[in-house]
Amino acid sequence: MVSFTEEERSAVYEAIYARRDIRRFRDDPIPEDVLERIVRAAHHAPSVGFSQPWDFVVVRDEETKAEVAEIADRAIAAAREGYAEPTRSEFAALKLEGIRESPVNVCVTCDPTRDAPHVLGRSSMKRTDVYSTCLAVQNLWLAARAEGVGVGWVSVLYPYELQEVLGIPPHIKPIAYLCLGYPEGGFPEEPVLQQEGWRERLDLERLVHDERWESDRDRS
Amino acid sequence: MVSFTEEERSAVYEAIYARRDIRRFRDDPIPEDVLERIVRAAHHAPSVGFSQPWDFVVVRDEETKAEVAEIADRAIAAAREGYAEPTRSEFAALKLEGIRESPVNVCVTCDPTRDAPHVLGRSSMKRTDVYSTCLAVQNLWLAARAEGVGVGWVSVLYPYELQEVLGIPPHIKPIAYLCLGYPEGGFPEEPVLQQEGWRERLDLERLVHDERWESDRDRS
Numbered sequence: 001m002v003s004f005t006e007e008e009r010s011a012v013y014e015a016i017y018a019r020r021d022i023r024r025f026r027d028d029p030i031p032e033d034v035l036e037r038i039v040r041a042a043h044h045a046p047s048v049g050f051s052q053p054w055d056f057v058v059v060r061d062e063e064t065k066a067e068v069a070e071i072a073d074r075a076i077a078a079a080r081e082g083y084a085e086p087t088r089s090e091f092a093a094l095k096l097e098g099i100r101e102s103p104v105n106v107c108v109t110c111d112p113t114r115d116a117p118h119v120l121g122r123s124s125m126k127r128t129d130v131y132s133t134c135l136a137v138q139n140l141w142l143a144a145r146a147e148g149v150g151v152g153w154v155s156v157l158y159p160y161e162l163q164e165v166l167g168i169p170p171h172i173k174p175i176a177y178l179c180l181g182y183p184e185g186g187f188p189e190e191p192v193l194q195q196e197g198w199r200e201r202l203d204l205e206r207l208v209h210d211e212r213w214e215s216d217r218d219r220s
Numbered sequence: 221m222v223s224f225t226e227e228e229r230s231a232v233y234e235a236i237y238a239r240r241d242i243r244r245f246r247d248d249p250i251p252e253d254v255l256e257r258i259v260r261a262a263h264h265a266p267s268v269g270f271s272q273p274w275d276f277v278v279v280r281d282e283e284t285k286a287e288v289a290e291i292a293d294r295a296i297a298a299a300r301e302g303y304a305e306p307t308r309s310e311f312a313a314l315k316l317e318g319i320r321e322s323p324v325n326v327c328v329t330c331d332p333t334r335d336a337p338h339v340l341g342r343s344s345m346k347r348t349d350v351y352s353t354c355l356a357v358q359n360l361w362l363a364a365r366a367e368g369v370g371v372g373w374v375s376v377l378y379p380y381e382l383q384e385v386l387g388i389p390p391h392i393k394p395i396a397y398l399c400l401g402y403p404e405g406g407f408p409e410e411p412v413l414q415q416e417g418w419r420e421r422l423d424l425e426r427l428v429h430d431e432r433w434e435s436d437r438d439r440s
Contacts, residue, residue: 002238002407004231004366011228012235012366016261016359018222041236043424045358048375050413052422057429064431079343091340120311120418121375123299127350128375131395134354138265139236141355142362146224146232155268155341155348167432175351187222191270198340199270204263209277211284212387 015142020188022150023095025102025181034147035104035180041143042108047132049120053112054136057166059105067165068157068177069099075156094196097154102179107166108137110173133175140178150183235362240408242370243315245322245401254367255324255400261363262328267352269340273332274356277386279325287385288377288397289319295376314416317374322399327386328357330393353395360398370403 004012039056047053059065076096083091099105110133122128137153144151154177162174193199224232259276267273279285296316303311319325330353342348357373364371374397382394413419 002234003368004234007227008231008234009366011224011231012362013257013261014222014224014228015232016264016363019264019266021266037233039428040424041233043422043427044236044239046239046241046361046373046411050411050419050421052427055427055429055433057431057433059431061431075344079338079340082343083338087338094340096341115419118299118303118307120299120314120413121316123302123376124295124378125375130347130350131354131357134351135358135361137351138355138358139362141266142232142359143236146229148223153266153268155345156343158344167434169433172433191266193270193340199335201270202263202272204260207263207272207275208259209275211277211279211281213275213277213389213392214387 015145018187019141019145020150021192022152022183023098023192024184025098025150025179026184027101027103028182029103030149030180034149038140038143038147038149039106042136042140045132045136045139047135048122048128049115051115051119051129051132053110053114053129054133055109055111055172057107057109057168059107060103064165065099065105068105068162071157071161072097072099072154075158079156090198094198096156098152098179099154102152102181104180106178106180107162107174108133108176108178109168110175112173113171130173130175137176137178144180148182149180150187152179153177154179235365238407239361239365240370241412242372242403243318243412244404245318245370245399246404247321247323248402249323250369250400254369258360258363258367258369259326262356262360265352265356265359267355268342268348269335271335271339271349271352273330273334273349274353275329275331275392277327277329277388279327279386280323284385285319285325288325288382291377291381292317292319292374295378299376310418314418316376318372318399319374322372322401324400326398326400327382327394328353328396328398329388330395332393333391350393350395357396357398364400368402369400370407372399373397374399
């Protein structure tokens with residue numbers, strides 16, 4: 001049984017607190033051993049019934065990245081049209097993805113049929129396969145941070161189009177499309193959307209409920 | 221910009237690799253400051269559009285835990301009936317949850333209406349609110365590991381019943397019901413379900429796809 005020293009515990013918190021969603025990348029490549037460690041960390045996430053429902057499509061090809069970026073361009077344009085002014089202009093000013101600039105993209109998928117039909121723990125909460133896949137994404141993100149590698153999650157994408165570009169079979173669900181690379185200008189002190197004035201961090205006290213939800217106390 | 225030393229990087233990987241799903245707990249309480257750090261780590265997860273859709277219901281009351289455990293008992297019995305022998309007996313022999321034994325339970329929920337209707341990044345992938353909540357769970361799990369606190373995720377639960385017991389409003393989605401406490405006998409070397417012979421860890425090479433899915437190469 002490993003117990004953590006004060007310094008080791010601080011390092012874990014540092015990865016958690018200094019992690020950022022990165023959209024601006026330098027073009028230096030990620031060494032293969034670094035990328036391998038990051039993906040292996042993802043694979044060691046917890047999963048429902050130890051089903052390990054994830055796969056990783058690792059994209060480096062410029063043409064493939066351009067195809068995915070073109071999907072994102074349209075999804076961003078569509079989202080922008082949904083906003084009324086002045087939010088529309090604020091949204092338009094944000095940089096939302098670094099698909100083309102980042103040296104490596106990783107699509108993390110979920111296979112609902114892996115280990116099915118009787119995945120232990122999925123009988124009463126069916127989407128725990130997807131939940132597990134997300135846990136793998138967070139492992140990847142934190143390992144990357146410890147390696148000095150930035151990660152940006154692009155969700156302004158049409159998943160069925162993404163699936164077609166990457167040749168992902170119809171029954172497999174793309175969950176996260178991640179851009180990986182060394183961040184241009186380093187890791188920002190605050191979340192990018194906070195820096196840009198889009199949103200503030202919520203007060204944790206409002207989100208913690210003692211024993212029961214008790215909606216009146218915290219949320220009025 | 222913080223860069224990690226070799227030792228700090230190793231500590232992050234150690235948290236990732238030595239984290240386990242724990243179902244056997246000692247009854248020592250978790251100090252308040254430790255629990256606060258663990259929950260705050262969860263709150264610093266990435267979220268779609270910085271929407272922070274999570275809440276945390278912290279349960280210590282024995283009666284509430286007993287009510288939740290009773291839901292789990294039925295869900296486990298129901299799942300067991302679905303298996304054919306010999307898997308049914310193997311399943312029945314597993315200890316799947318430590319709801320009553322663990323000093324603290326935390327229900328992590330997702331509010332799909334927070335910051336809605338125009339959450340940045342949710343226009344084309346609607347369930348990224350739930351994905352974000354899962355990232356918070358993994359932060360919590362790793363912070364707990366660094367603190368020496370074990371976490372077990374109980375998904376053999378009927379979510380609508382859980383919602384009723386905890387007074388969670390109908391539009392809020394319970395994602396994870398977590399048992400927290402100091403693990404009896406420490407953290408196992410391997411995942412519990414692997415130790416018990418339920419499943420093996422998959423070979424990562426089978427799960428990594430170069431450029432495209434290319435189903436024939438890896439998965440035949």
